[in-house]
Amino acid sequence: MNPAYNAAMANLLDQSEYIEQGYLFQLLRERLAENAPMQELLEQIKYELLTTTNLPLAIDYMLTELKHSGLMSPAMLRLSHYFTAFQSYLISQAEQETGRFTMGAALQALEAEAKYRTAGGSPQGLFFYHFEVLCRSRLNYDKGLTAISNDPIYDLTWKKWILMLRAQIGLVDTADLIFLASEDYRDKLIAAGEPVEGKGPFLFGTREGRIAFGNRRKDPLFLFAAMQRHLGYPKVPRTKPRDENRDLIPQLARRIERLESRIKLMEEERRGGLDITRFYEKHKNNLPPLDD
Template sequence: MPAMLLDREEYVEQAHFFRVLRERLADNSPVQEVLAGLREEILATTRLPMAIDFLLGELQLKGHLGNGMARLGHYFAPFQTFIISSAEDEGARLDFAIALRILEREAHFRASPPVNLAALFIYQFECLARNRLGYDFGMVAISEDPAYPPVWKTWISRVRFELGTAEFADLVYAQSEQYVEDVRRQRRDPDYQPTTTMLFDANAGRIARANIGKDPLYMFAALQRQLGYPVVPRFLSNKTGPVLHPQTEMRLQRMEARMALIEQEQRGGLDITKFYQPGQPDQKPWNSEPEQAP
C-alpha cells in the first residue's frame, strides 16, 4: 500500500519517537526495551503505537527496523524507510544516530503545515548528497513521498536521470520563477509563460543561479541561511579532546622510554651514570670485583 499523508499529531509523535530512540540507544539501552517503553509513551490516539508493536515484532524476527518500516508503507514514507535501511546496511556510511536525527528533523518539519515542498525536497536531497547514499534508489524514495503532487514527482524522476549530465543548481534554477523573470527580460517579452509549472520561488532561483559551477553544498548552506530551509544533521568528531585516556598515554610514554634504553644497551652506548642522584659518590657497576681486605 502506498504511503499516505498523515495528520500533524502523527508527525509530532514521530519526531518524539526518533529523538527518544536516539537518546536511549546512546545510553546503550537494548533497542527492544526502548521500543517497548516508547510504546507506552506515545500518544494513544495516533497510529504510531501500533506501528511500534509491529516494528518490535519484526526486530525480534529479522533484527532490522528497516524491514518492518518497509512493510508499513502506508504509514512510514519511503524516504524514512530508505534512511533507516541505509544506516542498518553492513557497509553503511551513515551512522544510525545521524539517521534517527535526520528523520526526527524531517518529522518536525512536516509537523508545521503548510509544508514548503521546495525546502523538503532540498533537505532530502542534501541528505543523500552529504551522506553519499546514492541518487538511484534515494531519488526513487523521494519521488514516492505522498507530500509531492504529480508535477513534483515527474520533475524528481527526471532529475534522477539528469544529475550525471547537468548541475543540480542549474536544474533548480531552470525550475524557478527567477528563471521565468530572466527569460522575460532577455526576450523583452513580459507575456512569456513557461510550458511547465515552476516549483521554486524567485528567492531560491536567485540562490541557485549564484551557485552554478560551485559545490552544491554551498547552495544548500545559502538556502538555509537566507530562506530558513531545514539543516541536515551531520556527524561532528571531537578533534580537540585527547585521543587516548591520560593513563593510557602515560603508560605508552613509559614503554617508549624503556624501549629507548634497551636499544641503547644493545648498541653498547648506555651510560648509567646519568641516572645517579646528585650529591652521591660514584657507584660501581654491579658486576665489578669486590675490594680485597688489607
C-alpha cells in the first residue's frame, strides 16, 4: 500500500474520540439555542468530556483562539491531525457574518457525521453525506470538495476522483460521474466485451451504480434520497427558512413608541407649549428617535 495513504490513515481517530466529538457537537447545538456565548459553553462542556480522549486538550486550544480572534475555525485548521478539513470548513462557513449557513446547522451536520463514523461508516456513505451537505446548504463546491478530499478515510484514488469531480461539477451530470465510477459500469463493459483499462476508478458498488444510472437527468435530491436509504448514512439537516415574522412584534412596538412621541410633540405645539430647548445638543441622548 502507498506510504502516503498509510500516513493519512494514521490520522483516523479512535472510536472513543468520535463518540466524544458527537457528544460535544450535540451539547453545543442544544445549549447554543439558549443564546449562551460559545466561549462559556466550551469552558463548561470541557469538564463533561472524557479526559482519556484528546478532545479536552483540543478545546483548550480552541478556547485560546476564541478569546484572541472570536473564531474557532482557525484553531481547528491548525489541529488538522484531530479535526478533518471538512469539519473546519463547516465551522468557518458558519462563523461568517454574511453567510446563510448557521452555526446550529453546522453543529447538527457535524454531530451526525461523528456518530456515523462511530458506527463504522463507509467511505461511500461518508462521501455522499458530505456532498449532500454541500448541496443542501449551498456551500462553495470548490472549497468544500477540496476539504472533503483531505479526509483521511479516503485513499489517493478517492482523493484524485473527488478532485476530478470538483473540476467537472456543473459541467457533467453528477449521476453520470458516479455511474462511471461504479462496479455496475465495469460489469457492463465486461459483458459487452470492451476493455476496462483506462476506465474507472470503480469506487462505488453495483447497487450505487444502478441507483446513479436510474437517476440520470433527474433532480439530484432524488439521487441523494435513494443513496441515503441504501447506504444508511445520516439524513442531512435541512436549512430552515428564516421566519420573517419573528421580529415583527418588536418592530411594531418601536414604531408605536415613535408615533406616540410625534403625537405628543404635535399636541404641545398646538397648545403653544413646545419647549425647543429639549432638542439642544445636551439633551439629544434623552430623546426617542423621530425617524423610522
